Amino acid sequence: MNTNSPRAEERSFDTAHFRQALGQFATGVTIITTRLADGTFRGLTASSFNSVSLDPPLVLWSLSNGANSMPIFTGNSHYVINVLNAEQAHLAKRFATRGIDPWEGVEYELSRTGQPILKGASAWFECHNRSRYPEGDHVIFVGEVEFCEFSPCPPLIFHSGQFGSLG
Incomplete structure (x- = not known):
């Protein structure tokens, strides 16, 4: 399969415009x-989470190349x-x-591998740090889900710079 493609055309927008569109x-x-x-x-807050595969169960998230926590997450075998x-x-x-x-003051429990799971989360995924892919100014982390759980409480939503909910 050929994954090479011609270069993208010159952008007609700046970073601020792109961020607003996102x-x-x-x-x-x-x-x-x-x-x-x-x-x-x-721990760190991230909205760049997505499913990748059901079999094997894979999810992804991304982290800025300049993040202080980059060595922590590239060096650990597991995360939640x-x-x-x-x-x-x-x-x-x-x-x-x-x-x-x-x-400070945050309630949590420990996963099977000793990773912190935040109490009250709508869902959580304990992941093996399977692979990483540098792209642009971020690194994409792919985690293989070893265990997960969920509850019926509605999730937190982020849109246009504001937090909200589905209801």
């Missing part, structure tokens, strides 16, 4: 969590993707804020 796509909101070898927890519920916008903001301990 904001028209409503997404769910996740917090990706992991545990370091010394037992420290790390926590899909936030409609009442957890405060967690999305907290895990996206620099200079604070986002884990």
Whole structure:
């Protein structure tokens, strides 16, 4: 299969315009969590989550090349993707804020591999860090889901720079 294609045409828009256009796509909101070898927890807010395959069960998310957490997530064998519920916008903001301990006062339990799972999440996916693909200014992480769970609570939605819900 030939994956090469001709170069894209010259863009007629700037980064700000592109970001605004992307904001028209409503997404769910996740917090990706992991545990370091010394037992420290790390986590970050991400809306770049999607399914890839049912068999094997694969999901993806992406992280900016310049993110301080890049070495953490490229170096760990496992992570958990926590899909936030409609009442957890405060967690999305907290895990996206620099200079604070986002884990302070946050309720969690541990997965089979010792990764933190946020209590109250609409769904969570414990993933083996299967592969990574550098593309543009991000790295795409593909995780093989080893275990997952979900609840009937509505998910948190992000659209046009605002948090909301489906109801």
